[in-house]
Amino acid sequence: MTQEQFSKYSFLLDRTARTVKQYAQRKFKLGDFDITVDQWLIMKNLSENELLSQAELAQLVFKDQPTLTRIIDILSKKGYVARKPHPQDRRSFQLILTDAGKNKVKELKPQVASIREKAWENLDESDFEEFKRILNTIYNNLS
Template identity: 25%
Template sequence: MFESPLILRNVVHAMRRPERGLCARGAGPHIQSAWRRLSPGGGYSPAARVVSQRMLDLGLTGSMWRVLVYLQREDGRSQADLAKELEVSRASLGQMIDRLERSGHVRRRAHPDDRRIWRVFLTEKSREVMPSVGEKAQALHQQTFGRLAEDEHRAFIATLMTLRDSLR
């Protein structure tokens, strides 16, 4: 299942910090609810569909590229940590990691001090594709938000932050 919080999180942070782009930290754990409420029909947002389609060009599904982006921020995270951050169940994340491992994008390693914990690491294949992921996200950002005047842009960000804060 593709969920959209990463898109909004990264759009918000790319707008506030364009120099960090796709890899900036998220806007908050509850933004997905607000994003879905703002989406027509409460389902996938138009932005989510566009980003997913662009990432498919790289051979990545919506769930796959999201995991890679979080690992790019902090490689070697535990599966439990990733599941919490991505707001998915551990079982769902396990399936995502299985697909990424089969495709050669990640590898799992047992934690050196606790064999119950599996850490997930990017492979060279992932590192090679991440610049293209960032470029596609930046192009979408420019296409979407490049039309806003600076004061409109600031007002939009302020509105999103208000919505996020109201869900805490």
């Protein structure tokens, strides 16, 4: 592959990722979800994994510690996330969804699924498999 081709494909990947996120952000705002896409990502991961530390959650959602702390602070103020002292490490906390947070995730799951489905329109199963293979190859090349 030439440098020019590589540049084009990198641009397409970046443009697509940015467009997907912008589309989701618009839908979240228009839908009056009371949370952002990044906040949803945190809440969704907490709903799927009980008692995560901030470090574990940061790895799962690919956020640095300061950014994650800001998001957790906002979700805490909204009453969706709580910090509880870590039983083995007094210096850290475990994060949990509150009942309000669990209800918010349950309420938004179908709406978020429909947002995602828009991006996947007109693609069939073989498209998904090829896409997954390519993304995993790129990820593994860089890991």
